Amino acid sequence: MHGYVRTGNSQPAWLFPFVVITVLILSVLPLARLAMVGIAAFANGGVLTVLGDPSVWSATYYTIVTALFGTIISLVIGCLFAFLLTLTDITGKGLLSFFFVLPMMIPPQVTALAWVQMSGPSSPLLKALSIAPPLGSPQPLYSVGGIALLYGVQHAPLVYLALRAGLMTLPRDGVEAARLSGASSLRVFRDIILPLSLPGIIAGAAISFVSCTGNFGIPAILGIPASIFTLPTLIFTKFSAFTSRTFGDVAVLSGIIAMISVAGLMIQDRALRGRDYRIIGLSGASAAFELGAWRFAFTPLLWAILFFMLAAPFSALVAGALVPAYGVPLTFKTMSLHAFEEILFRQAVTRTAFVNSLSLAAATAICLLTVTVLAAYALTRRRDAASRIVSSLIEIPYSLPGIVMAVSFILVFAAPIPFLHISLYGTIWIILIAYLSSFFAVSLKPVVSAFHQLDPALEEAARLSGAGFFRRLFDIIVPLIAPAAGASVILVFLIACNELTISALLWSAGTQTLGVAIYNLDDSGSSDLTSALSVLVVLMVVVMMLLLEFLAKRLPKGVVPWRS
Amino acid sequence: MAKLILNRLAKDFGTGRPAVSDFSLDVREGGFLALLGPSGCGKTTVLRMIAGFETPSDGSIHLGERVIADAAQALPPEKRNMAMVFQSYALWPHMSVADNVGYPLKVRGISGEAYRAKVGEALSSVRLADYAGRRPADLSGGQRQRVALARCLVTSPDVVLLDEPLANLDRHLKQEMEETFREFHQRSGATMIYVTHDQSEAMVLATDVAVMSEGRLLQVAPPAEIYARPEGRVVGGLIGRGAILTLPVMGSERHLEWDDLQDALHAANTDGADILVRPEDVTIGGEGAPATVEAVLFEGERYAVKLTLGNSQTLRGFSRVAVVPGERVRVVIRAGWRL
Numbered sequence A: 001m002h003g004y005v006r007t008g009n010s011q012p013a014w015l016f017p018f019v020v021i022t023v024l025i026l027s028v029l030p031l032a033r034l035a036m037v038g039i040a041a042f043a044n045g046g047v048l049t050v051l052g053d054p055s056v057w058s059a060t061y062y063t064i065v066t067a068l069f070g071t072i073i074s075l076v077i078g079c080l081f082a083f084l085l086t087l088t089d090i091t092g093k094g095l096l097s098f099f100f101v102l103p104m105m106i107p108p109q110v111t112a113l114a115w116v117q118m119s120g121p122s123s124p125l126l127k128a129l130s131i132a133p134p135l136g137s138p139q140p141l142y143s144v145g146g147i148a149l150l151y152g153v154q155h156a157p158l159v160y161l162a163l164r165a166g167l168m169t170l171p172r173d174g175v176e177a178a179r180l181s182g183a184s185s186l187r188v189f190r191d192i193i194l195p196l197s198l199p200g201i202i203a204g205a206a207i208s209f210v211s212c213t214g215n216f217g218i219p220a221i222l223g224i225p226a227s228i229f230t231l232p233t234l235i236f237t238k239f240s241a242f243t244s245r246t247f248g249d250v251a252v253l254s255g256i257i258a259m260i261s262v263a264g265l266m267i268q269d270r271a272l273r274g275r276d277y278r279i280i281g282l283s284g285a286s287a288a289f290e291l292g293a294w295r296f297a298f299t300p301l302l303w304a305i306l307f308f309m310l311a312a313p314f315s316a317l318v319a320g321a322l323v324p325a326y327g328v329p330l331t332f333k334t335m336s337l338h339a340f341e342e343i344l345f346r347q348a349v350t351r352t353a354f355v356n357s358l359s360l361a362a363a364t365a366i367c368l369l370t371v372t373v374l375a376a377y378a379l380t381r382r383r384d385a386a387s388r389i390v391s392s393l394i395e396i397p398y399s400l401p402g403i404v405m406a407v408s409f410i411l412v413f414a415a416p417i418p419f420l421h422i423s424l425y426g427t428i429w430i431i432l433i434a435y436l437s438s439f440f441a442v443s444l445k446p447v448v449s450a451f452h453q454l455d456p457a458l459e460e461a462a463r464l465s466g467a468g469f470f471r472r473l474f475d476i477i478v479p480l481i482a483p484a485a486g487a488s489v490i491l492v493f494l495i496a497c498n499e500l501t502i503s504a505l506l507w508s509a510g511t512q513t514l515g516v517a518i519y520n521l522d523d524s525g526s527s528d529l530t531s532a533l534s535v536l537v538v539l540m541v542v543v544m545m546l547l548l549e550f551l552a553k554r555l556p557k558g559v560v561p562w563r564s
Numbered sequence B: 001m002a003k004l005i006l007n008r009l010a011k012d013f014g015t016g017r018p019a020v021s022d023f024s025l026d027v028r029e030g031g032f033l034a035l036l037g038p039s040g041c042g043k044t045t046v047l048r049m050i051a052g053f054e055t056p057s058d059g060s061i062h063l064g065e066r067v068i069a070d071a072a073q074a075l076p077p078e079k080r081n082m083a084m085v086f087q088s089y090a091l092w093p094h095m096s097v098a099d100n101v102g103y104p105l106k107v108r109g110i111s112g113e114a115y116r117a118k119v120g121e122a123l124s125s126v127r128l129a130d131y132a133g134r135r136p137a138d139l140s141g142g143q144r145q146r147v148a149l150a151r152c153l154v155t156s157p158d159v160v161l162l163d164e165p166l167a168n169l170d171r172h173l174k175q176e177m178e179e180t181f182r183e184f185h186q187r188s189g190a191t192m193i194y195v196t197h198d199q200s201e202a203m204v205l206a207t208d209v210a211v212m213s214e215g216r217l218l219q220v221a222p223p224a225e226i227y228a229r230p231e232g233r234v235v236g237g238l239i240g241r242g243a244i245l246t247l248p249v250m251g252s253e254r255h256l257e258w259d260d261l262q263d264a265l266h267a268a269n270t271d272g273a274d275i276l277v278r279p280e281d282v283t284i285g286g287e288g289a290p291a292t293v294e295a296v297l298f299e300g301e302r303y304a305v306k307l308t309l310g311n312s313q314t315l316r317g318f319s320r321v322a323v324v325p326g327e328r329v330r331v332v333i334r335a336g337w338r339l
Helices: A015-043 A046-052 A054-087 A093-105 A108-118 A124-128 A144-168 A172-180 A185-214 A217-222 A231-240 A246-272 A292-322 A338-346 A348-382 A385-399 A402-413 A428-453 A456-464 A469-497 A501-506 A514-523 A527-554 B043-051 B097-107 B112-125 B141-153 B171-188 B199-205 B223-228 B232-238 B258-266
Strands: B004-011 B020-027 B032-036 B058-063 B066-070 B082-085 B159-163 B191-196 B208-213 B216-221 B243-247 B255-257 B273-277 B282-298 B303-309 B314-319 B328-333 B335-338
Touching: A015 A046, A015 A246, A015 A348, A015 A385, A015 A402, A015 A428, A046 A246, A054 A093, A054 A144, A054 A185, A054 A231, A054 A246, A054 A292, A093 A144, A093 A292, A093 A527, A108 A124, A108 A144, A108 A217, A108 A292, A108 A514, A108 A527, A124 A292, A144 A185, A144 A217, A172 A185, A185 A246, A185 A402, A217 A231, A217 A514, A231 A246, A231 A402, A231 A501, A246 A402, A292 A338, A292 A527, A338 A348, A338 A527, A348 A385, A348 A428, A348 A469, A348 A514, A385 A428, A402 A428, A402 A501, A428 A469, A428 A501, A456 A469, A456 B082, A469 A527, A501 A514, A514 A527, B004 B043, B020 B043, B020 B058, B020 B208, B020 B216, B032 B043, B032 B199, B043 B082, B043 B159, B043 B191, B082 B141, B097 B112, B097 B141, B112 B141, B141 B171, B171 B191, B171 B199, B191 B199, B199 B223, B208 B223, B208 B232, B216 B223, B216 B232, B232 B243, B232 B273, B243 B258, B243 B314, B255 B258, B258 B282, B258 B328, B258 B335, B282 B314, B303 B328, B314 B328
Parallel strands: B032 B191, B032 B208, B082 B159, B159 B191
Antiparallel strands: B004 B020, B004 B058, B058 B066, B208 B216, B243 B273, B255 B335, B273 B335, B282 B303, B282 B328, B303 B314
């Protein structure tokens, strides 16, 4: 009979297989390939040679130590902001929150450069203020401590967001009941709020730790000059000195990173066990505490931290961009816009980088949007074991450090694709595919939450009106999830635009991204051009974040990360 | 228009107990069928199978000569030419009232003058012609309901399904909408299936009432018939506010008079037949059986009285004069129905 379908399912028969195949290509294939190469390296004894290399062990040591201290620093700063901004009546919450999350969105190598420009004997800013240390004194940030400090600054927003999400669901009546039982503010905090917010703190610590182990930008700028190598920078240098053994070596090194990350996540799992406090009753502990006279201590403290995290490094970056060369003090006489002119209009390399990054980011965001709308539809409507497995497969590439995914994709595409005989290695397409894989989860999350808020009857009404799948997709579903889809596009664009770790391994002549261009310019010593490019990137980030901020009112809760 | 036939329909969600089982029903053409039952009895599942949102695990659904669904295959909802008023109204918030109503026409490729005329006609039939340009968010609950109804009207569907459409409205608005539904049914001549748990809605609106419980169909009959001659305890308890007595009456006559009941009331043993007694058939006073007043509710035009008979069974009746709890009275049961 014509027009009949097998079941009453609202999805066309091709939809779920399409999602599954996409996930197989983007998530399963690269990781399976990585595992295969790693196992092959085991089999032919290559692993023993790698593990016998002392540089591997020192890199592993530095990775763990910097990640641990970085996590502790991010925990301290992140918790302070989360508790004060969520639970107290401190003024200017919106502004503080926006500024505090900003470092997370700024590319790590830009953060590192800004801090280098801010401190040390040749800082143009310190020189302009005549407080620079004497020439010849060491740059304090080129050290394990420096790397850990910047990890802390970069990832504190992650802790903040994880903890804040937990604090927003705290039971207000629970706090009030404790108050009526006679507990003082401090006791309520210690006995009620701290235990209930522990899951958020643990989750934040785990995310921060995993991000630290995979970070490339910060140890590349701060570690390499001092010969401190972490695993990601070691992989990078192995690729620079390419030999026949490189693939096996980097597969093993990525395996070590992946194992450290998984260990971190397992410790989190362990710590969270038995702490599943379902919140009952009224939630929303907004302004549970009045600061009173303490506000005069805390408000300046928060702004001072933001000054050192953001304002000072950014001013140093601007100062660095305005002076003709590193080490020249900034005065009205030395100031010029020459560097901006150079990177925007003269240097072909930076222009190509702009074009590459913007088009890669746009292509990633738009391709992913198409896939995620279909995937979110299929996954929210199915709700069976298969769809849960697919959802977690989508999460894996995002939760693994970017460098692991980059290595995996190199391994997949190093040889030409069988049957098609096309080689993607060295082209811009390999970067695009790696981005699609890594940012799938980022793109999916807002769209899925929009689908969950959508009344299924709205689609059913369209079905009874006679609209087929694509018709109701374009007439009903897409317009209704448009705000979330817009947010997803901007978020992916923002992250892809500033990405360095993946492109640092995958770029070749002509396919450099903005992140790579900044790194290379710094490597070649043109600090004024590096600073100018970094300033432009930071401005771009701020503009996109403001765009999201304006969209926020029309979005489902939790889509814009820094808003409640 | 065509006759809708449900043939031994069953649905099992795999929860251990089937949601619907062995459900057979013929809906007469142009009829207004109310599907009545307590919540969770499977009535919404039946409606969603008719619409095509669920596929039957067994049995089949026929519309006229065509099989529209059986266990192996189903016509998707978009090809069934049905319409539905959802409990949440399901108006599309990004479209104006006129666009919402006209969408089924747009999907069918109707445009221009014909489109405008049909939308205008549908809107004026629910008295919303002046609201064409508004967004659903700017309307009140009753107005949204009427937009949803106009959307059903616009394509002259074979079957109109209504899923507890009055559940979210206040009492005053309910009455007004009941009026609108009746008018709508008379004018359109469409076959309508109306799911509700409220027996008074079902009685007022429907030409036929189908009573469901625990996934099974218990009885289908016109409202007056089902009120007067319910089958079984469940239907008897669901329809109206009668009391069910268990009395040792003789014979097999189903309609019982005071003469048949009088002796049974005085008998000591209480096993026997289930007898449904409507409160309007109970007269307080005279030479009847002794009873004690348990509770009295003043309802304006009369008192609703809950009584306990000598054999400690509960009876409901009406009284024109005030009685007080604890008072000993005599009651006459003028009519009863053997279930």
